[in-house]
Amino acid sequence: MSKLAATRAAQVLSKAGIAFTAHVYTYDADADRVALQAAEAVGAAPSCVLKTLMALVDGRAVCLVVPSDRELSMKKVAAAFGGKAAQMMKPADAERSTGYRVGGISPFGQKKQVPTAFEAAALTEDQVYINGGQRGYLVRLAPADAVACLGANSADLVT
Template sequence: MSRTTRATQALTRLGIAFTVHSYAYDPDAASIGLQAAEALGEDPSRVLKTLMAELDGRPVCVVLPSHREVSMKKLAAAFGGKSAAMMKPADAERLTGYHVGGISPFGQKKQVPTAIELAALDEPLVYINAGQRGLQLRLDPKDAQRALGAIAAAIVA
């Protein structure tokens, strides 16, 4: 497994400090994010998942703790929109250039508006997918927010 991805390259270009961590990815896990947290020996609040959604028909990226679910109503409100819905997996893969289970908010083919769960910013360090199944980046969540130009909002259900 390569430890260099578009995500790591994007963060390196921005001068963001991070470390790369691999784990045994289980494609049959009920929750990919929770399986990653368990494999890394981390609390699920520090292992963030990346979801792709559509807000009023436009793509958005959502980063939140792996044990939480996004509230579509709160997500829409955070961006000043009317309605939000999860993006179909095939559409998310096409838009980001990553495979489901390995979608990173960094280095996507097309950068889209991004929201990060406000509570995640309270953690000293978090894990975010590095753009490959079984590969995570560990970094300061405030650096992640800055790198993504993400809004911080209470978006969990």
Template sequence: MSKTTRATQTLSKAGIRFETVTYDYDPHAERIGLQAAAAVGEAPHRVLKTLMAELDGKPVCVVVPSDREVSMKKLAAAFGGKSAQMMKPADAERLTGYHVGGISPFGQRKLVPTAIEIAAMDEDMVYMNGGQRGLQVRLPPKDAQRVLKAIVAALVAD
């Protein structure tokens, strides 16, 4: 497995310090983010999952703890939109250039508005997908927010 991806190159180019962590990706896992958290030996709320959604028909990227679900209502409100829905996996892969299970918010083919769950900002370090299945990057959430130019909002369902 290569530890150099568009995601890690994007972080390096931005001067962000991060560490890569590899793990055995299970394509049959019911919840990929939870499987990643268990595999790297970290609490699920520190391992963030990257989801692609559509807000009023336009793509957005959403980053939330792997043990939580996105509230579409909160997502729409965070961006000042009317309605949000999850993007179809094939559309997410085409837009980002990554495979489902390896979608990173960093280094996507097309820059789209990104939101990070506010609770993640309380952590010293978080894990995010590094641009391929079985690769996570560990970094401070504030650095992730800065390089992504992400908004921070309450995004998870109660």
């Protein structure tokens, strides 16, 4: 088994019977916006390459999956989880919670599975790219399959 096929994210997708393809690219930690750099690297529209963000809603950890070219609305994030206030999770806390390194955080196979919301607009895409659990590794799959695998809600999360 290759190192990439052995990521927890790839294992979760495989075990769930979710069809996906792996895409490897050169990760640039110095890019202004890493997710946009990933979209360019794989030749995909930024709206099809989704970033995984970790946040806190009323102090509870949540996972957010949104297009790489969009910004979160913290008010909408809080509302999506029935909370009053939302804030981004500190990078070290996100790494500790997920078991992944920032830049390689996947919503699949996190160490502690938390409630997840998927940007509703991304569900209109035929296929999306989501981090596969390692920097420079994306998985391409149907967004509906990703939502089903994660048990995620879809919501309007972006500005």
